Amino acid sequence: MLTKKIFIFSMVLTTGIIVVSCSDIKRKPGRVYMPDMAYSRAYETYSVTEEDREALQKKGINFSNIPVAGTIKRGELFHFLLEKDKEGDSTNYVASKSVHNPLGMLDSTQMIEANRLFLVNCAICHGPKLDGNGPLYRGGEGPYPVKPATLVGDAKYEGMPEGQMFYSVTFGKNKMGSYASQLDTRQRWMVISYIKAKQSAGKSKAAAGSDSTAEKK
Numbered sequence: 001m002l003t004k005k006i007f008i009f010s011m012v013l014t015t016g017i018i019v020v021s022c023s024d025i026k027r028k029p030g031r032v033y034m035p036d037m038a039y040s041r042a043y044e045t046y047s048v049t050e051e052d053r054e055a056l057q058k059k060g061i062n063f064s065n066i067p068v069a070g071t072i073k074r075g076e077l078f079h080f081l082l083e084k085d086k087e088g089d090s091t092n093y094v095a096s097k098s099v100h101n102p103l104g105m106l107d108s109t110q111m112i113e114a115n116r117l118f119l120v121n122c123a124i125c126h127g128p129k130l131d132g133n134g135p136l137y138r139g140g141e142g143p144y145p146v147k148p149a150t151l152v153g154d155a156k157y158e159g160m161p162e163g164q165m166f167y168s169v170t171f172g173k174n175k176m177g178s179y180a181s182q183l184d185t186r187q188r189w190m191v192i193s194y195i196k197a198k199q200s201a202g203k204s205k206a207a208a209g210s211d212s213t214a215e216k217k
């Protein structure tokens with residue numbers, strides 16, 4: 001008799017648990033107690049978008065992962081003063097033409113490092129030969145929808161001032177994203193020096209090539 005009662009009781013209990021756990025009651029999360037503990041104030045570059053930040057501010061949480069305006073990172077040698085142009089404006093893009101590369105020519109050790117940086121970050125699109133035909137594009141066969149700039153062999157990019165290249169690598173250009181978070185200022189200038197070195201090497205090669213054909217004639 002008792003076992004039957006226990007059986008019925010446990011059946012009712014199990015059914016109750018199933019009903020409760022399967023119902024779609026949406027529980028509201030509790031109030032945030034001590035938001036400093038719940039939301040990290042650590043420097044996490046991509047963790048909070050502008051909208052997130054506004055939403056947090058409305059709740060009284062003043063989280064900011066942006067450095068104070070006008071400050072320069074400790075140890076930063078080559079601060080780039082130009083800011084990203086607003087949509088539809090190109091004032092700073094044009095102004096960047098007059099910014100000089102603070103590194104100039106690279107020595108052979110720096111060239112090895114610059115070559116490594118280029119292969120890791122840029123060659124997937126621009127190609128290891130800088131011909132704008134990296135594995136992601138493959139002459140239009142690859143998944144990348146637009147032709148990356150032909151950095152060696154195209155007069156437009158051969159004549160492009162280093163400051164302007166730096167601007168585009170820092171802030172991005174159309175389909176090319178910004179590389180400011182992958183490469184620091186010095187590394188970006190190194191990659192630009194590398195491109196310029198490859199361009200002049202390409203030019204002297206071409207000149208030597210045309211000389212030899214002239215000789216044959």
Ligand code: HEC
Nearest residue numbers: 121122125146147148149165168169173174175176179191
């Ligand atoms: C995901 C593919 C991709 C990667 C990776 C990439 N680029 Fe580009 N890059 C492009 C495309 C596409 C363009 C042409 C943009 C345009 O003018 O519309 C371009 C243009 C450029 C230009 C010309 C910018 C201008 O102002 O016209 C330079 C210089 C350049 N890239 C350098 C680099 C360097 C240096 C890296 C590595 C740090 C790099 N790119 C990585 C796709 C890429």
